[in-house]
Amino acid sequence: MKYLLFILLFCQLGVEVNEPPHVPLKITELRTNSWYNQTMQSWLQYIENNPTDESAWVQYYRSAAFANQSAEKLQSIQSEASELFPDSYISHYLTFKTTGWSAEGIAHLEKAFLLNSDENFALEDKLILSELKRTNSRGKWSEKVFNSGLIHSSTLNYNYNLLMSVNEGGILLTDALHTTIPIWILQDVMNVRKDVTILNLELARQREDYLNAILGSKGLNASIGSLLSVNDWDIYYALTLPREQLSAIENRLYVVGLASTNGSESFDHFEELRNNVEKKFLLDYLSIDFNGEPQTATGKVLSSNYIVPLMLLKDFYDQLENQTKSNELKGQILGLAERSQIRARVELLLNAKKSPPTFKVVDFDIKALDKHLMKIKEGIYASEIELSNREFWFYMEYLRENGYEELYQKGLIDLSEYDEVTKALLSNYHYSPANAQMEERKRPGGSYFDYPVMDITYEVAKDYCEWLTVQYNAHPKRKYKKVLFRLPSREEWTMAALGNSEFTSWTYEENNVVAWAEDGEKMTYSLKDEKVSYPWYHTWKMRNSITNEKDCYLANVKVPEEVTCAAGIKGDGYNFTSPVATYFSNNFGLYDVIGNVAEMTNEEGVAMGGSWRHLASECTITSVNNYEGRDLAVGLRLFMEIIEE
Incomplete structure (x- = not known):
């Protein structure tokens, strides 16, 4: 009876709610379970405001069924719809859906067809029915489904x-x-x-x-x-x-x-x-x-x-x-x-047939590592910070002290290619045994220890991931039985950088985001139709601005030094890289996804997100920054995939 009250109430108030996305048939598209669940909730909200919309009940039921809701839940939806629309095509159709292809279910389906004269209604069910009845009409309905574009x-x-x-x-x-x-x-x-x-x-x-x-x-x-x-x-x-x-x-x-x-x-x-x-x-x-x-x-x-x-x-x-x-x-x-x-x-x-890498197990703070890992999607985590010198230098010292000479030499950086000024800067920034053994690793303004590692090759980054994977999986206090540390795909990096915890597809354009519109209302926007450059899109008018309302920069990117914001900060505050976690994090808790250092993907020569020496237009969540070999603007962010819990 509650929906009968909604009819009276909302017909009087004239409340309007945007119609949620329609749920495609599974012969057309296969979405994730989370997408179906999210869409089911949207249709429930829509129906509570528009209970007389018959087609909405079909969408609500379909999203619930595809989300693998319980039989009791589906029966409840069918009962409420039948109460609102007794002896209607919706009532009989949803009764068929809950009953299945039994004789009783087919009787309800055929009654629904009689009450809905639209020949295109439930085409796939008409095709299945013709198969069950073993009649010559299956070809007719196959052709109609084919021509429908489903x-x-x-x-x-x-x-x-x-x-x-x-x-x-x-x-x-x-x-x-x-x-x-x-x-x-x-x-x-x-x-x-x-x-x-x-x-x-x-x-x-x-x-x-x-x-x-x-x-x-x-x-x-x-x-x-x-x-x-x-x-x-x-x-x-x-x-x-x-x-x-x-x-x-x-x-x-x-x-x-x-x-x-x-x-x-x-x-x-x-x-x-x-x-x-x-x-x-x-x-x-x-x-x-x-x-x-x-x-x-x-x-x-x-x-x-x-x-x-x-x-x-x-x-x-x-x-x-x-x-x-x-x-x-x-x-x-x-x-x-x-x-x-x-x-x-x-x-x-x-790679299973190859000999697995053998590393001496070293004791390290695995709890601190776990704390840095932020959940992006089921089974996929990303480090909240870009890989820092602190972490990379630990790895290099491990290689040096334990005799992994080939890997150690790969990780060392030859400064001879740089001019004297750059060489002097990098001699303090990059790893060396002397730097690693200093209590303080200083430069004017502070230490480089907690700055992002950069200027390493793609192969060295992969070596580090492989080493950390072995160390994690051998640690007695690990949280998961087996994991894999790796570089992300472009799609994984983009969705992690966006920071939308409700994303339903790894394809950027196939997602929606919710943000505060200028009138103070929460709105849903399609990424297929709207340009979103930065993870602070939650205030919608800021989605494509690299600065805040005081004109202060929100990331470490290439800006003119003569620019000074209202807070008295020149440029973005840095002429070079900045310490990890300097700027605000996105909704996943990931810092510096925009600027600082461009972050490697699993494609050699392809990084994303821009850096301290890229213009703001090159430092967006979809920016691709190509590089060759080593690059002062390129570092990495670790991703972790759970292989076995």
Whole structure:
């Protein structure tokens, strides 16, 4: 009854609330669970202000379902909508959604279709219903879904390659319906691999008649359990199937592309895998974005599934000592991993056959290290400060004292290339045994000990990350069982620098931010439509200003010395680098993401965020600063990925 009261109240007050983003079907896009949860809350707020908006209830329910809310929660949404709209298409449609593809659920779905004459309403459900009824109308609805634009081309390409992973006349087992609908479209609209029989396990678990009809067409009679354990090479399992469902045959499964099959030891799966990937697959779409699809397009999200077959194929070429093919595949694998934000883990797998680095374990303050690490997203942390001389000098002293001569020599900096004035400055700034052993490391104005390390190479930065990873994972008081310290990707660095804890995508343009508008109201802004240069965007008018309202600089960037702000500070206060954590942090607690030193990414020669010698326009959260070798303007910020908690 509470929503009936809302109708009366808000119709009288005329309250307006911005409509939240619509929740795309999973055949179109796959978003993160946090995005679905956040959007669900937005739709709840919208409905509380606009309870008579029927379509809003569909969006609210869909976001809750995709966020994996409990059955009780979904039932509650359906009940409240049915109370507001009794015997309406919304009431019957949401009842179907909570009931599923049982006879009762289908009756409600068909009633919803009768009450909503829009032929485009719930197209995907009309297609699924035609499959269940085994009528000739599936082709009609496949074509309508195809023409609706709901399916991105990357999704069709992915499923084309999935079909090409199956031998002629094979049976392909799929899981979720959103991974099956594109296959039906390929078969019905494009006549692709109509010889392959598709069995969707989500439907089969709800409808025994569907299971029997599909298997009966192949002259088979079996339960789902036997299908997941039978030794029959004509059965293929899509790689999207949850691993636990295949536990009975896991040790006998062979990956032959985007599907696996249950074979014997004599089965030459490498040859079949190579034939499928190299002769049958369409792979250009993985490296060339022909249609400008969002990174959340279902086909793009599913593309991480290529990593397993490509790694197996790389192993095959490694055994043949074909380095050219192996390196080619490695490049493809790392490209896919980068786009899927799992590069670090994949690199670990690729390097697993190499001898792990051995370092003498040293005692260090691991609690202080943990304290410096700020959570960016689940499993990803970043250091609150740029790597300082204090930390890097400790590493160099460790190498010197423990005889790691090659690494030590790489970390030393040759000052002979600099002029006398610069050389004098850097002789105090950079590491040397003499500097490290001084109680005070001074320059005019103070010590360089807590200034950012800079002028080191990309390789030295990676060496440091590798050393710290080994030290952390060997420490008895570590917080996590296994971690990886590394340099971030461009996308990771940008979202960390932005400081928006509610971000839902690693792609900058696909996020929204909330900020205070000039009228004092909180507003939501799309980063696709609005330019945001700096992490102090929370006051919206400041988002592209490097100075505050007193014209004082908010970061250490290149500015004319003659500029003096109202607080009496000349320039930005520094002619060179500034101590770490000098300026305000962003909302993640990260200091100096803008200016001071540009911060390395995992791409050699690419840093971001600008530095003390970059203009303000080159020091934004999306600025890319290229460098070669060593650079006085380039340092790094450590990122940590949790591999095993």
